[in-house]
Amino acid sequence: MSAVLAELMRQAEEDGASLPVLRAIAEEAGELSAARALERLGLGDRGAAKDMAELRELLAAWRDAKRSATRAAIGWVTRLAAALLLVGLAVKLGFWGWVR
Missing domain, CATH: 1.10.287 (Helix Hairpins)
Known part of the structure; x- marks a missing residue:
């Protein structure tokens, strides 16, 4: 009180x-x-509890989707960085000369 x-x-x-x-x-x-x-x-009104439960479910789904999208983006950036590193190493070590 x-x-x-x-x-x-x-x-x-x-x-x-x-x-x-x-x-x-x-x-x-x-x-x-x-x-x-x-x-x-x-x-x-009587349906407010149901509406709030649905809104909470929707918000939880949105957060899950956002988390998944962030993880996917981080994964793609990591793969791209690794690929660029490999290309850089190949150029630095003269890989193009080996191919010819």
């Missing part, structure tokens, strides 16, 4: 309100605020 809310509840209790009633009010206010926030975000 935040310090401000705790202080307000302490003051209300001093003025005669019971602590369990104040806690119930705070809990109800929190649930109402959360429901209102979800509604504003468009997540207040």
Whole structure:
């Protein structure tokens, strides 16, 4: 519980309100605020949980695809660098003279 809310509840209790009633009010206010926030975000309907699960799956698939693409690109760059190194060594060692 935040310090401000705790202080307000302490003051209300001093003025005669019971602590369990104040806690119930705070809990109800929190649930109402959360429901209102979800509604504003468009997540207040029954299908929202399914939509969020699908979005998480889609995001996980996107991350997997991005990771795979990065690994593939690194693999190609590594192979290209190795091929260039071999070509450089062949030229340096006079491979073209051996072919003729």
